[in-house]
Amino acid sequence: MKLPAPLHVLNETLAFLLELAALALLACWGWQTPESTVPRLLLAAAAPAAAATVWGLFAAPKARIRLPLAGVLGVKALVFGSATGALYALAGPGLALAFGVVATVNTALATLGRRGRGSGA
Numbered sequence: 001m002k003l004p005a006p007l008h009v010l011n012e013t014l015a016f017l018l019e020l021a022a023l024a025l026l027a028c029w030g031w032q033t034p035e036s037t038v039p040r041l042l043l044a045a046a047a048p049a050a051a052a053t054v055w056g057l058f059a060a061p062k063a064r065i066r067l068p069l070a071g072v073l074g075v076k077a078l079v080f081g082s083a084t085g086a087l088y089a090l091a092g093p094g095l096a097l098a099f100g101v102v103a104t105v106n107t108a109l110a111t112l113g114r115r116g117r118g119s120g121a
Helices: 005-031 037-058 069-091 093-116
Strands: none
Touching (some): 005 037, 005 069, 037 069
16 A cells, blocks of 8 residues: 555654654653652653664664564554553553554554555565
C-alpha cells in the first residue's frame, strides 16, 4: 500500500511528534516518582535517554544496527509501550489508550507505506 505523498508526509510528521512525545512522557514519568529529588532527576533523564539510545541504534531510519522488520517493530513497541505505560501512570487509561492507538496506527501506516515504496522498515 502506497500512501499518497501528502498523507505520507503527514504520517511521517506525526511519527516524529509521537517519538518526541514518548521521550517527554518518559521524562515526566521519571520526575513523578515518589523519590527524593536526585533519584527523580536521574530517572527523568535516564528513561528518555535509554529510549532514545535504543531507538537510534535499532529503529531510526538511519539506525546504526539494521534489524529485520520484526525487530524494528519490536523496538518501536517497546518504546511506545513504555510511553503508553508512563502516560497511564500519569493520567490514567483514557489518554494512554488514545496515545497507544495513535502510535500503533501511525507505525502500521508507516510500515505499509515503506514496504509499498520498496524499502525495509
